[in-house]
Every structure is written in structure tokens, then in C-alpha cells.
Amino acid sequence: MIALRDALCEIASMIKDTAADDSEPDWIACHVLGCGRAALRLRRDIDDDVFAAMKAVATERATGRPLSQIIGYTGFCGLKIRVNGDVLCPRPETELLAEQAIIFLKDRKGARALDLCTGSGCIATVIAVNTRAEVVASDISRKALEVAEENARQNGAKVKFVLSDMFGDVDGKFDIIVSNPPYIPTSEIEGLDREVRDFEPRAALDGGEDGLDFYRTIAAHAADKLKENGALMLECGEGQAAEIARLLDGFDCTTVVDYCGVERIVKAVKKSV
Numbered sequence: 001m002i003a004l005r006d007a008l009c010e011i012a013s014m015i016k017d018t019a020a021d022d023s024e025p026d027w028i029a030c031h032v033l034g035c036g037r038a039a040l041r042l043r044r045d046i047d048d049d050v051f052a053a054m055k056a057v058a059t060e061r062a063t064g065r066p067l068s069q070i071i072g073y074t075g076f077c078g079l080k081i082r083v084n085g086d087v088l089c090p091r092p093e094t095e096l097l098a099e100q101a102i103i104f105l106k107d108r109k110g111a112r113a114l115d116l117c118t119g120s121g122c123i124a125t126v127i128a129v130n131t132r133a134e135v136v137a138s139d140i141s142r143k144a145l146e147v148a149e150e151n152a153r154q155n156g157a158k159v160k161f162v163l164s165d166m167f168g169d170v171d172g173k174f175d176i177i178v179s180n181p182p183y184i185p186t187s188e189i190e191g192l193d194r195e196v197r198d199f200e201p202r203a204a205l206d207g208g209e210d211g212l213d214f215y216r217t218i219a220a221h222a223a224d225k226l227k228e229n230g231a232l233m234l235e236c237g238e239g240q241a242a243e244i245a246r247l248l249d250g251f252d253c254t255t256v257v258d259y260c261g262v263e264r265i266v267k268a269v270k271k272s273v
């Protein structure tokens with residue numbers, strides 16, 4: 001038996017060089033104990049085998065592997081989303097994109113939504129859970145789609161997954177197309193945090209020379225793939241929003257800022273003719 005406080009201190013020192021923030025020892029304990037963070041506060045002592053299991057997680061975390069990959073899931077818009085090394089771990093700013101899509105779809109009957117580069121399937125799953133839209137999601141990675149399918153199933157979401165290089169094998173027109181495509185310029189990948197650079201799939205990060213390759217493909221096909229009054233909602237990297245809006249000829253563009261004040265989402269509506 002060991003006092004939880006002491007155990008958490010030891011875990012904190014084991015992961016001090018790699019932890020993203022001070023909450024990680026708590027999350028490790030919650031994972032091992034199978035409880036929430038509020039319930040954790042009510043515990044004084046933990047058994048030795050619990051502490052040993054926490055230390056095993058911390059040892060792996062000290063290698064730089066993201067906590068989400070070690071414990072196998074993360075939270076996204078209140079849902080539990082499974083992740084592994086085949087998919088990008090969902091980020092908080094992407095929750096904003098999913099929320100914007102849900103707001104757009106709320107009052108539309110018979111709407112169709114497409115999530116391009118779905119990765120873990122987080123965006124598609126959240127949209128399907130929160131709206132009545134028919135949701136299609138695509139990715140070029142078969143392994144990512146396996147994770148995405150599992151996430152939809154676990155969360156009771158009905159999503160049609162398509163193995164496709166961008167729009168290639170995606171049929172029909174949509175009321176909304178959402179995407180959080182890879183957008184890091186190739187030359188910046190080496191400079192990313194170790195936990196991203198060494199553990200997350202390169203294909204989910206690399207957006208080509210200027211980071212905008214995927215937006216060019218989207219811009220070239222979006223007008224064809226959207227219904228009348230359809231909208232495109234794209235997450236982007238810092239400083240990319242204006243350039244992306246320029247690529248979207250024939251669309252009225254607005255941006256949404258994230259929690260840090262960065263223009264993070266480009267919303268584009270087809271100009272009516």
C-alpha cells in the first residue's frame with residue numbers, strides 16, 4: 001500500500017521530461033484504477049499492484065510515446081476515441097471544427113456530410129452522434145479506417161467509411177464537407193515535438209512543401225462535390241487561413257479562431273450564381 005499522493009509524485013518525476021502538462025500523473029492513475037478524476041481525489045492509498053501498473057505506463061511515457069497511444073484512447077467532444085500509432089490523436093482545436101459542422105447541420109433535413117482524411121474517425125463519429133445527417137468518411141489509410149470503424153461502432157454512430165485518396169472513390173454530393181487534412185510543411189516536420197514527430201503517422205502530418213497540398217485538391221473538387229448552399233469547413237495551421245481562402249475561388253470564406261486566438265477553421269460557402 002502507498003499513499004496516492006506519494007505515488008503521483010513519483011510518477012510525475014518519472015515523466016517530467018516528456019509530460020505535456022501536470023495533469024498526466026492523474027490521468028495515468030485514473031486509467032489504471034478505471035475511475036474519473038473527481039473520484040481519484042477521494043482516494044488516500046493505492047495497492048502495490050496498482051502502483052506497479054502506473055509505473056509501467058510512466059516508463060513508456062518517458063520514451064516520449066503519447067499518453068493517448070499508451071492507454072489507447074483520448075476524449076473528443078465528450079466521446080471516448082480509440083487511438084494508436086496508425087492515426088493522428090484528436091486535438092482540442094478539432095473539437096471546434098466538429099462543433100461548427102454540427103451547428104451547420106442541426107436544422108437540415110436529409111443532409112449528407114463528408115469527412116475527408118478521417119483518421120481516427122473522430123469528426124465523423126461526433127457528427128453522426130449529434131445530428132441526423134448521413135455521414136460518409138474517407139481516408140487513404142486502411143489501418144486508419146479500421147480504427148475509425150471501431151470508434152464509430154463503440155460510440156453507436158452510423159458512418160459509411162470509404163477507402164479513398166481524397167475524393168477519388170467518394171460518390172455523390174454533400175451539404176457539408178469537413179476536413180482536418182495533414183497541413184505541416186514538410187521542412188517543419190523534423191522540428192516538431194518528439195511525441196508528434198516520432199510517434200504519430202507522418203502521412204497524417206505532412207502537407208507537402210508549403211503544407212497546402214491537400215487544400216489544393218479540396219479546392220479543385222469542392223464545388224463539384226457540394227450541393228447548392230453547401231459548405232466546406234477546413235481546419236488549418238497557424239498562418240494558413242488567408243492562403244486557403246485565396247485557393248477557394250467561387251466561395252465566400254470566413255474564419256473561426258481557436259482557444260489561442262489562431263485562425264483555425266476556414267468556413268467556405270459556395271457563392272450563389
Ligand code: GLN
Nearest residue numbers: 088118119180181182204
Ligand atoms: N481527421 C482526423 C482528425 O481530425 C485526422 C487528421 C489527420 O490525420 N490529419 O483528428
